[in-house]
Amino acid sequence: MDIEDLYELIPELICNKGCYECCKNFGVPSRTKIEDERLKKFLEEKGMKVGEAHGHTCPYLDETLAEGGCSIHPVRPLICRLYGTSPSYLCKMGIMPVRLLEEDEEEEIFHLYQKNFF
Ligand code: SF4
Ligand code: SF4
Structure with missing residues (x-):
């Protein structure tokens, strides 16, 4: 299983335009070694720097995009x-994906994540 296959199990969510509430509250998001390697490769290809935590806002949030x-x-x-x-x-603004994951699906996603990508 590739990590992209795991991500495919998660429904798409279209956030409220201009809402970055989640990205402003948790600092640098937690990630596994595999995700960190993917991120570093991406940053290198784009000529971007590794983000450092400053307060609660994720360093990868760019509101000008x-x-x-x-x-x-x-x-x-x-x-x-x-x-x-x-x-x-759940979204604090009440935004929902087309189909919200069931609890057992969320558990299975975490199980596969921990089993394959840590
Ligand atoms: S609060 Fe909801 S709409 Fe806003 S960034 Fe988070 S998930 Fe998206
Ligand atoms: S800006 Fe991107 S990486 Fe940072 S918390 Fe938001 S979605 Fe995650």
């Missing part, structure tokens, strides 16, 4: 993808 705020969107870690899409990480 036309298409949205995440400057590392293709390689954002699992936790960013789960916000708003799973029962444990």
Whole structure:
């Protein structure tokens, strides 16, 4: 299983335009070694620097981007993808994906994540 296969299990969420609430509250998102390697490769290819935590806002949030705020969107870690899409990480603004994950699906995703990508 590739990590992209795991990400595919998570429904797409379209956030409220201009809402970066999640990205402003958790600092640098947690990620596994595999996700960190993907991120570093992406940053290198884009000529970007590794982000450092300053307060609660994620260093990869860029509100000036036309298409949205995440400057590392293709390689954002699992936790960013789960916000708003799973029962444990419901959107504070009430935004829902087309289909919210069931609790057992969320558990299975974490199980596969820990088994294959730590
Ligand atoms: S999941 Fe909800 S609260 Fe978080 S950034 Fe998206 S719209 Fe905002
Ligand atoms: S990596 Fe992207 S999606 Fe995740 S918290 Fe940072 S800006 Fe938000």
